[in-house]
Each structure stands twice: as structure tokens, then as C-alpha cells.
Amino acid sequence: MKRTLLITLAALAVVVLTYGGLTLPAATTVLAITPPPTTVFGAYHIHTTRSDGSGSVDNVARAAAEAGLQFVVLADHGDAVRTPEAPAYRHGVLVIDGVEVSTRDGHLVVLGLRTAAPYPLGGESRDVIEDAHRLGAWTVAAHPASGKRDLRWTGRSADGIEWINADSEWRDDSSRRLLQAALHYVARPAPAIASLFAPPRATFRRWESWSRSRPVVGLAAVDAHARIGLDEQSEPRAARTILARPSYADMFHTLVQGVWLTEPPSGDATRDAARLLESLRTGQSYSVVRAIATPAVLTITRTADAFAAEVAGAPDALVSVWHHGREIAAAAGKARAPITAPGLYRVEVRWPGHDVPWIVSAPVFVPPPVVPAVPEPPRPSGRDIAIPTGVGASTWVVEHHPATTTSWRGDAAHIDWSFSLVPGTAPGQYAALVHPLDPAESFDEIAFIVEADRPMRFSVQVRLPDHAGDGERWVRSVYADTRPRAVRLRLSDFMPAERDTLRRPVAARLQSLLFVVDAPHTPPGAAGRLRLSAVSLHAPQAPGAITSER
Numbered sequence: 001m002k003r004t005l006l007i008t009l010a011a012l013a014v015v016v017l018t019y020g021g022l023t024l025p026a027a028t029t030v031l032a033i034t035p036p037p038t039t040v041f042g043a044y045h046i047h048t049t050r051s052d053g054s055g056s057v058d059n060v061a062r063a064a065a066e067a068g069l070q071f072v073v074l075a076d077h078g079d080a081v082r083t084p085e086a087p088a089y090r091h092g093v094l095v096i097d098g099v100e101v102s103t104r105d106g107h108l109v110v111l112g113l114r115t116a117a118p119y120p121l122g123g124e125s126r127d128v129i130e131d132a133h134r135l136g137a138w139t140v141a142a143h144p145a146s147g148k149r150d151l152r153w154t155g156r157s158a159d160g161i162e163w164i165n166a167d168s169e170w171r172d173d174s175s176r177r178l179l180q181a182a183l184h185y186v187a188r189p190a191p192a193i194a195s196l197f198a199p200p201r202a203t204f205r206r207w208e209s210w211s212r213s214r215p216v217v218g219l220a221a222v223d224a225h226a227r228i229g230l231d232e233q234s235e236p237r238a239a240r241t242i243l244a245r246p247s248y249a250d251m252f253h254t255l256v257q258g259v260w261l262t263e264p265p266s267g268d269a270t271r272d273a274a275r276l277l278e279s280l281r282t283g284q285s286y287s288v289v290r291a292i293a294t295p296a297v298l299t300i301t302r303t304a305d306a307f308a309a310e311v312a313g314a315p316d317a318l319v320s321v322w323h324h325g326r327e328i329a330a331a332a333g334k335a336r337a338p339i340t341a342p343g344l345y346r347v348e349v350r351w352p353g354h355d356v357p358w359i360v361s362a363p364v365f366v367p368p369p370v371v372p373a374v375p376e377p378p379r380p381s382g383r384d385i386a387i388p389t390g391v392g393a394s395t396w397v398v399e400h401h402p403a404t405t406t407s408w409r410g411d412a413a414h415i416d417w418s419f420s421l422v423p424g425t426a427p428g429q430y431a432a433l434v435h436p437l438d439p440a441e442s443f444d445e446i447a448f449i450v451e452a453d454r455p456m457r458f459s460v461q462v463r464l465p466d467h468a469g470d471g472e473r474w475v476r477s478v479y480a481d482t483r484p485r486a487v488r489l490r491l492s493d494f495m496p497a498e499r500d501t502l503r504r505p506v507a508a509r510l511q512s513l514l515f516v517v518d519a520p521h522t523p524p525g526a527a528g529r530l531r532l533s534a535v536s537l538h539a540p541q542a543p544g545a546i547t548s549e550r
Contacts, residue, residue, distance in 0.1 A: 042071030105155030122520030423525030
């Protein structure tokens with residue numbers, strides 16, 4: 001019986017090994033070329049033990065050095081209130097700190113932050129992008145085509161997009177494919193990981209759509225965690241690591257980002273990081289599926305009337321030039337295309353036998369001829385309905401969580417509103433300043449002037465009570481600081497506050513206007529003051545109405 005079992009197991013092992021050998025993906029091709037010193041390679045979007053990765057920052061740098069990389073860009077999960085670590089060389093690798101912020105529209109990687117955000121970043125993606133720009137940073141839409149709905153990007157255009165994300169590629173594969181890749185991983189880790197990559201047609205279309213009016217950078221995201229846990233379908237991942245695989249080094253052998261610099265790195269981490277991030281932001285880079293072939297040296301030249309691209313040491317690779325989603329030139333080793341129209345031009349290089357591109361360049365934007373600016377259309381006619389701020393002339397009230405304190409006082413010119421949230425873990429804290437609306441009154445804009453005692457973000461909300469007494473709310477986030485800021489919000493821009501609904505706010509039915517401080521921008525323990533003045537609603541002119549002037 002024991003002998004039979006051993007023979008059966010041996011036969012099964014032979015079958016598995018034979019199957020693995022017959023289906024093994026091609027080994028990485030090593031090209032006999034040397035990249036110029038002004039072209040550096042690194043990995044973007046790495047997680048460490050500071051969020052849900054299995055390795056420390058030092059572990060990541062060591063693995064990158066072993067993989068022959070020159071830089072890594074970290075993207076641990078957070079809300080940007082942590083002061084970024086200063087750029088530093090570790091094990092000869094330039095380590096640059098970034099952060100991956102969760103928004104209601106997906107995840108955004110924020111790059112180039114020099115200081116901590118004054119309040120937690122979150123909420124609508126357009127607000128996070130606005131805040132990042134205000135802080136001197138830029139943003140990349142993470143894993144836009146993720147197989148998991150909560151991770152898929154549904155927001156508007158960011159400054160960049162991950163045209164490929166290694167951690168998302170496996171999420172829509174069959175169990176058979178995943179088991180096959182796991183078997184191949186033992187012999188050829190990087191090619192096994194890359195075997196799960198699929199042509200990113202939908203992401204390319206989105207990228208091209210975003211780039212119609214301005215350059216949008218495309219980056220290859222390693223999204224390395226170096227861990228397998230029980231919560232692989234969530235992010236950030238909270239469960240204990242079962243296996244530290246795929247390793248950081250294996251991921252770094254799979255996918256990299258090449259960057260063109262004007263001069264070789266100086267060894268000064270702060271200076272080199274600033275130059276590298278600026279090159280990434282301005283599209284002086286290209287992505288490489290390193291598991292296919294390495295090193296990949298791409299050269300792009302542009303003249304007044306032509307666009308050319310060449311890949312070194314790979315005469316059989318198909319080089320193609322694309323314009324607005326259409327291939328306009330293709331040839332082996334080198335391609336040239338005439339510039340006949342403005343817009344986005346980029347390069348793809350395909351290795352024989354592979355469906356996924358080997359190299360993808362960032363876009364080169366050819367601007368259109370300068371044309372006179374078109375003046376903004378005048379605001380729609382109508383009337384402004386002033387909302388009084390004085391105590392005796394208004395019906396402002398406050399609402400708040402039991403653990404939160406809030407108060408207000410007003411005069412004919414403004415309202416001073418203060419709030420204080422208790423520190424600790426009391427969930428759901430909020431404070432709201434509320435004014436009733438006339439359900440019969442229609443309006444399409446809310447206007448006011450606001451200043452605060454410190455930089456902060458609060459929300460303006462409109463509410464429609466339902467039959468159960470709970471309020472269905474729509475929300476728009478607003479930034480405030482110590483300078484008076486005039487704000488005008490279109491009702492059509494408000495989004496549902498809590499419920500997944502396709503309903504839009506209808507002004508003629510709304511019963512409350514609210515100014516609210518709450519999560520994610522106001523953490524427990526926060527306190528502050530807002531001053532509001534010139535609060536008004538804009539009532540549009542009724543169709544066919546006649547205005548008179550005196």
C-alpha cells in the first residue's frame with residue numbers, strides 16, 4: 001500500500017513537472033547593450049510595512065539593488081498627514097516617498113509632497129487632486145482597470161494613469177491560470193508573473209481620452225506588497241501575511257520605469273529625487289515589461305514635422321507610433337511618422353510572440369496652433385437670494401454628534417462658527433451649521449465667502465428628509481484657509497453623501513442647507529473656527545420670463 005502510494009505520488013510529480021516544462025513561459029531575453037548614464041531604471045508604486053507590505057523600506061531598497069535598479073517610488077496607504085520621509089540613497093538606490101490615498105472614486109498615488117497635509121486627504125477625487133496641487137504635488141490614478149470594483153478608478157482625469165498594474169492583472173484570471181502561473185513561478189518568477197498580463201486596451205482608451213487636451217503621464221505600477229494573505233481582495237490588506245511572495249526582487253525583475261534625465265544622477269538624494277520626479281511628471285519616461293527583455297533603451301526624436309522612435313539591440317521588435325489611439329507608423333527596430341496634426345503621440349514596442357507591449361512611452365504632446373481665447377459665457381440670468389446671518393433675522397441652528405461641541409454667533413455681516421471634536425475613537429463625530437430652505441424655492445447655485453483659522457476642508461450639503469425622518473444628502477467639499485475665499489457651487493456638481501443613488505438634488509424640494517465638518521477631513525481631536533459671510537442662493541430665471549431694467 002505504501003509502495004503504491006509512493007509510485008502514484010512520483011507519477012503525479014512527473015506529470016506536473018512535464019506539464020510545467022511544456023507550458024513554461026519564455027525566459028527573459030538579455031540584450032547585449034548598455035543604457036546611457038542619463039537613462040535610469042526603477043520601480044514605481046511599492047508598499048512596505050508602513051502600510052500593507054511585508055518588507056521594511058530598507059528591505060525594499062536592498063531588493064531593488066539586487067535587481068539592478070537605481071530608484072524606487074514608495075506608495076504606502078495613508079491620508080498624507082504623515083510627513084514624507086526625505087529622499088535618501090539606501091544600498092545605492094534612491095528611495096522616494098509617496099502616498100496612496102483612498103478616495104470615493106478609487107485610489108490616487110500622490111507624488112512630490114514635501115510636507116504633511118494640514119488635514120487628511122480623502123473624499124471626492126477631484127478634491128484630493130486639488131489639494132495635492134495646492135501642496136505642490138501631482139497625482140496618478142491607481143489600478144484603473146482593477147478587477148475589484150472598490151479599487152477600480154471611476155474619477156476624472158488625474159495627472160497620470162497606471163496603464164498597467166502588476167497587482168491587478170491576476171484578479172480577473174481563472175483559478176487554472178493562477179495555478180499554472182504559481183507552478184511556473186518556481187522556475188521563472190518574473191516571466192510567470194508577466195504571463196498574467198493582458199493587453200490594456202480599455203486603459204489605453206481612457207488614457208488617450210484624458211490626453212486630448214493635455215499630457216497625461218502613463219506609468220507602469222509594480223504595486224508590490226511581497227505578501228500573500230487571507231485578504232487578497234481588499235486594499236489596504238489587514239490580515240497576517242501567509243507567504244512573502246511574489247518577492248520584491250521578483251517584481252522588480254518583472255516591471256520597471258525608465259526615466260530620461262538631462263544629466264546623470266549626482267548622488268545628492270534631494271536634488272536627484274526632484275529631477276527624477278519632474279522627469280516622470282513631464283513625460284520624460286517609458287515603461288518596460290522587463291520580464292520579456294532587458295535592458296530596454298528607447299530613443300524618441302521629434303522635429304518640426306516628424307516623430308521617430310528607435311529601440312536599441314532589438315532589430316526584430318515592432319516599433320509603432322500612435323496618435324489619438326490610432327497606429328500611424330510601424331516598423332521593425334525603428335519607426336518614423338510625419339506630424340500632421342496636434343495632440344498626443346506615443347510609442348509602443350512589441351516583442352515577437354507577446355500580446356502585451358514590451359515598452360510603452362509616456363505621451364509627447366504636440367500643441368495646436370495658438371488661437372484667441374474664447375471668453376467665458378455669461379452667468380445665467382436670475383436673482384440672488386441672500387440668506388441673513390444675524391441672530392435675530394435668521395433661523396440658523398447647529399446639529400452635532402453627542403461627543404462634539406459646536407456653537408455660532410452672527411451679525412448682519414457674518415457668522416462665526418466654532419467646533420471641537422473629542423480625541424480618541426468616538427466614531428461618527430461631526431458638527432453642522434444648518435439653515436432651512438423653502439421647498440418651493442428653486443435655485444441652481446450656492447455662493448458664500450469663507451475664511452478659517454487654519455487650512456481645512458469642510459463640506460456644503462443639501463438635504464431632503466425622507467418619510468422615515470432620515471435625511472438624504474448631497475455634498476460638495478470646499479477648501480478654506482485664513483484668507484477670505486469667494487465660493488460658488490453649482491448644485492449639479494453635488495454628489496450623494498452616503499447612498500448609491502442616481503438621483504440628483506432637486507432644489508425645489510430641498511429643505512436644508514448645511515455646512516459640515518466631519519470625516520475624512522476632520523479627525524477626532526480637531527477644533528477650529530469658520531467665518532461665513534455673503535451667503536446666498538442663485539435662483540435661475542424662469543423660461544420665458546422677461547427681465548426689466550431701471
